[in-house]
Amino acid sequence: MKNAKKVAIIGVFAALAFVVMYIEFPIFPTVNFLKYDPSDILALLVAFIYSPTIGIIVLAIKDILFFIFKSGDIVGIAMNFAAGALFIVPAALIYANKGKFREILGYVIGIVAATGGMALLNMVVVPYYWKVPLSEVFKLLPWIIGFNAIKFSIDSVINVIIHKRVRGILEPDERKI
Known part of the structure; x- marks a missing residue:
């Protein structure tokens, strides 16, 4: 892909993902800090069409913009990036050879990677960030696991x-490039 076209695609999709990130709502009202937003779909789309690298660049730009313009929460936005990357990279790598079976397998592996990875990452980060004992994080794990499984399943279907x-x-x- 030519550089100008690549930069344009990255810019357009990152901007769209940033705007879509403002559409957020909790899946489980009990733990309303876990909010679903559909922005990772745009990064996943370009990762499938172009490469996982392009998807990760889009993901990073939209998260940086969201950090600057809305959240100001570096830990939350870093966790958002980690979750997106854990989902997008395996899904896009497995799908790279194309085909319906590989697409579905990519989604499943991506969902499992993101769900498991975020459970582990929350056990490491949350006790320090919220200054709570690990036992409190264990109480949240079913919600965190359910949230990520639902979030990335929705992203996959869309x-x-x-x-x-x-x-x-x-x-x-x-042939044209």
Whole structure:
């Protein structure tokens, strides 16, 4: 892909992901600090069409912008980035060879990686960040696991729908490049 087109794609998708990140709501009202937003779908889409690297760049830019313009919470935004990366990288790498089976397998592995990875990361980060004992984090683990499993399952289903419709428009034609 030519550099100008690559920069334009990254810029457009990062900006869209940043705007979409403002659409957020808790999946479980009991733990309303865990909020779903559909922004990772855009990073996943470009990761599937171009490469996991492009997806991660989009993910990083949207998180940096969100940190600067809204959250100011470096730990929360870093956790958001980690969750997105844990999902997008395995999903896009497995899908790289294309095919429906590999797409579904990519989603499943990505969901498992993000859900398990975020459970572990929360056990490490939350006691220091919130200054609570690990036993309190264990009480939250079912919610954290459920949240991430639901979040990335929703992202997967939406990506299936969107990817089919836009891949023909966005996929690079290597003969022209």
